[in-house]
Amino acid sequence: MNVIYTDVLVIGGGLAGLRIGIGAKRRGHDVTILSLVPPKRSHSAAAQGGMQASLGNVVKAMGDNEDVHFEDTVRGSDWGADQRVVRMFVDTAPKAVRELAAWGVPWSRVQKGDRQVIINAQKVTITERDEAHGLVMQRDFGGTKKSRACYVSDGTGHAMLYAMSDQAIAHAITVHERMEALALIHDGSRCYGAVARNLVTGELVAYVAKATAIASGGAGRLYRATTNAVICEGIGTALALETGVAAVANMEAIQFHPTAIFPASILVTEGCRGDGGLLRDAAGKRFMPDYEPEKKELASRDVVARRMEEHIRRGAGVKSRFGEHLWLDITLLGAKHINSNLREVKEICQYFLGIDPIKDWIPVRPAQHYTMGGVRTDHTGGSPTLKGLYAAGEAACWDLHGFNRLGGNSVAETVVGGMIVGEFIADFCDRPESDLQLSTGLIREFLEHEQAKLDALAAGNGSEDANALRARMQEIMTSKVGIFRTGDDLAAAVEELQSLLRRSRNIGLRYTARGANPELVSAYRLPKMLRLALCVAHGALIRTESRGAHFRQDYPRRNDAEWLHRTLATWKNADDTLPTLAREPLDVMQMELPPGWRGYGAKDYVDHPDTPRRAAEVEAIRTKLAGAARAAVQDALMPCATLLPQRFRGPNERIDEPFAPPAAPRQSTSPT
Amino acid sequence: MTESAAMPSQSISPESAQRKVRISVLRYNPQERGSVPRMQTYELEEADGMTLFIALNEIREKQDASLQFDFVCRAGICGSCAMVINGRPGLACRTLTRSLGSEITLAPLPVFELIADLSVNTGKWMRAMSERLQAWVHMKQIEVDISRLEERMEPELAQKIYELDRCIECGCCVAGCGTARMREDFVGAVGLNKIARFRLDPRDARTDADFYELVGDDSGVFGCMSLLACHDVCPKALPLATQIAFVRRKMAGAGWK
Amino acid sequence: MEHGVPLIVGVGLTDHARKSHWPARLDLAQSASGLVLALFMWGHMAFVSSILLGKDAMWTVTKFFEGYFFFGRSHPWIVSIVVAMVIALVVTHALLALRKFPINYLQFSSFRGHMRMMRHEDTTLWYWQVLTGFALFFLASVHLYIMLTRPDRIGPFESADRVWSDHFWPLYIVLLLAVELHGGIGLYRLAVKWGWFGSADAKAMRRRLKLAKWALTAFFLVLGFATLAAYIRIGVEHSDRYGERYVPAQLQTSPVPAPAGGDLRSPR
């Protein structure tokens, strides 16, 4: 029996996983990180555009602060988010950027003086303040009131992931690469680690840990057309689901990105539009102002993606042999800007399309992009139902994003979540209740169970082709559980996905080696992916309203009266073909920002009965405290200052909100 | 409305006649008993916009389930898919088959530990390199007060650091380097570039004397024989020749005394 | 930090013994010796090719190096001293360069395989630099040994006789090819190695350096072969009077050729 003991087991070496690891290690706990690939190859590296944090450095961000970021995020989420978590997040995001700045991320910096930008297809001159010179630069992103996205040229995620990974190496954190978690070891109430498979040798290893954190990223590969990497298959999320105890939440909330190149679905950054790029149709006409006169190309992602598909449906798409698409035009930004700030975009166009975006328009069409849902956690990142299990990053439903996450909020979430959850995990490991009392029998049982499944597959008696089933699943998800959803389509999807799940029990392999064997890998991942796909499709079928990225043509209105709920899914029995769904209501009376219009998109929605009452309450508090400090008002509306770990509490300094000149005594407690 | 001249004529890919391509792969799986290195050739129909990523996946799905290779981002940014393509290291995912002849030869990157077929363990090599070169920012103090304004940096300097930070650790420069092929312990251009990157970074408080400790020998910068293949194959077009020369000058200066 | 990892500067680095400074010095010495040799070869070529301007020109140059115009008489040992210094330099350079040679057949063959696979110009050039360096080791030794031991036998006829009648021309053809290739590549490499001609457009600069390198090599090869041809021609014409020394026109006042040991000739 191959068993490795560690204090904290982190499944996933992306930004979220690494930051958890660093946090726990700094607090003196032993950490082991598992990853399918070397950490620096994780999909966090793909984020081009930026990381949201209300630093308020640039002119177009003046007046920005935690409150504005909070409102943008909650509106963006279509009120699906946990507002206390959003608070924790917006308060910590500036700290996260600054920590990364100290760790070596070469954030683009503010250059004082005049700067030419394109706003609404017009050249505009912006003059940056002298005081801001050399601070972290910020750009505009969809769905936000202020320029808030901090960025590193066009390689934000790459630079962040490299700095983070280098810190993990500096902290001598053990990383086991090409090691895939296959199952969580648990006894129905406590998680003890995971069984993992060495992707090179095929060997199974049991990792036994006080705390296990899932940070395995998104599940884009449930879809055919996705911007996600090929390893974003949602396996980590599925592991939690398969315990039957932990829940996954809001899986139907899937984001589609407006601008994926067509047909390869490789993302070109939102920054293209943020910097002034335009969307055009077959006639060359800029069409977004017709739909969204206010924010135009810069409305939130779900809105832009939907408008694009709508426009294509109206017959304005460009026809090609692979289907229809629209154009993204960044030619007006000029060669200099593209060559320095959007170089990655230029490379993608050159290598994958053979075009030059300085002169040519880019063929684009929306594609799956982000999984808002994931392993349900409370504000500490812990599973409310399975002790010792944590989750963070895209794999988690910490519930920062609700039904739609804003561009740039996601890499921010990985780091902020990693910081916060890392501390809570360390707290947990510090407490005696985290001590491990498990029998080696349990470990053996889990190992044997996984081995038996692999052996059965390798015996190769089945007749189904894993790749074919998988391709079918991806097709169903793209065509029936996509941007526009209807009850009929969803019901058909659920039906067929169930049949695929049944068929997946009868997979046969052509190549049966037990070591490195890609066919075997895709065979054992398939049922996991199908279960997640069923959570998505089934959740979408049940949710008879439209909210954020989840859009039902047959129920186009947001319905707070009935659907101000999270969808919780559990998989009670391995033999089930459907998840068990439950509702977790959101309490309007606790909300700092009661539900209302988002400021873009459809204006009609059905109010929750509590909404007017809460709105009046909020209004009253605001009037009463008029003139009081921001923080005081906030605290009166939704007290949550004590939710954060001690070391991340406290205000953030800005140019316009300076701290007392003599350096404030460092309130952070040193870990040494 | 501004009408771009580019729009009407543009098509996604030229309507070229479909052709057959023959892809020969150097196959060897050290895990498998009895496996010996051999070339295996697959023939397939070229599709529009076909990259080696698409081609290899098609081969694996339709012709040979045992073929091993690594792709992650399939967008040319993660560095997973470096392999030797017609004799030169490069990223397979962003290589269009139409940019190559109809006979394509693929081999795994040399120098790195072979996992199987086209899959090599670059991750392990890179981690060892990072540990050896202590490739991270060595801060002046461990705790920074992150609630205060970040330290300022000149915009051009930040841009310069990013230029060197763009390395994706794909390993092409190492596999393309004759020195690295002859000497196992050579840090390679990727490592020397890291030194240049951290040396440039004002947040890293190390001095040239400190860097000399890391690369001031023949497995470090003085081992580089200026073959410059690293520079020519780097898929991110990093200025490796300039940076290695720069590190060499600084290290020669630091070591001369 | 408790796990002893150098997160902050200085921790860890100062603890272990400082690294030797020799690799830096040796690298500099290798480059410097190569540079001096390469520059020397330019001068050498100018000196040897003076034959193209006529025998008297070559004679004058020879005598100049023998100190004739300073001391009023020839001191070929001066040449011997210079040769000895050059030998020392060549030996130093060769020893330093030896560190870069493949140390065994495995390394050699893996480099060759690599070169064939890559078909990359600069990689291939290095291979040629090693090969020519290796050849120079032997070829230059022969030449230098002669120059060291018979400095007196340098001159329009003396050299021509050696080239032709003593059958040195095959050696010189190979030596010339080797040294020009080696020196040209070496200078180019020095420039890129130390980043001498930095420029914003590194690629274009390298192209220009490469061009300059080939131009230099071509120039010196043409000059060298012309020179060699001149020596061969003189050598052929002079073969029946092998061993006779050259007396320039302005000194041929005495009708009778002076016997060996005359004041214009060897001091012995």
Ligand SMILES: Cc1cc2nc3c(=O)[nH]c(=O)nc-3n(C[C@H](O)[C@H](O)[C@H](O)COP(=O)(O)OP(=O)(O)OC[C@H]3O[C@@H](n4cnc5c(N)ncnc54)[C@H](O)[C@@H]3O)c2cc1C
């Ligand atoms: C093209 C693209 C562009 C984006 N741009 C932006 C942007 O500009 N701004 C923004 O905020 N967000 C952006 N996002 C979203 C953001 O990048 C991701 O949501 C975020 O990086 C996810 O980070 P993570 O740490 O949760 O997971 P990842 O970085 O995906 O890491 C997942 C890790 O889990 C490991 N893993 C997975 N399964 C297992 C298993 N079973 N066993 C062991 N290990 C496992 C993987 O190896 C990997 O190391 C973008 C996303 C995409 C696809």
Ligand code: HEM
């Ligand atoms: C006699 C035997 C010689 C041998 C064995 C020899 C060998 C070598 C080798 C192997 C190199 C490559 C070193 C490297 O890549 O780091 C080299 C470099 C060089 N050689 Fe020679 N060489 C010899 C003579 C000469 C001569 C006569 C010249 C003058 C023309 C010369 C000029 C150079 C130059 C300029 C370099 C570049 C130096 C550097 O890269 O640092 N060499 N030599």
Ligand code: HEM
């Ligand atoms: C101080 C040292 C040297 C002296 C005095 C010297 C002198 C000469 C002389 C006099 C000749 C004419 C032919 C002859 O007399 O044989 C000659 C030719 C030549 N020497 Fe040298 N030499 C020296 C060093 C070198 C070195 C180091 C090399 C190269 C490694 C070299 C390469 C050649 C070649 C290639 C020729 C033939 C040139 C031609 O004919 O074009 N010499 N040298």
Ligand code: SF4
């Ligand atoms: S320097 Fe270039 S070739 Fe080398 S690892 Fe980095 S990106 Fe790849």
Ligand code: F3S
């Ligand atoms: S190819 Fe190798 S020898 Fe030096 S210049 Fe590049 S590292």
Ligand code: FES
């Ligand atoms: S798969 Fe990421 S670079 Fe090719």
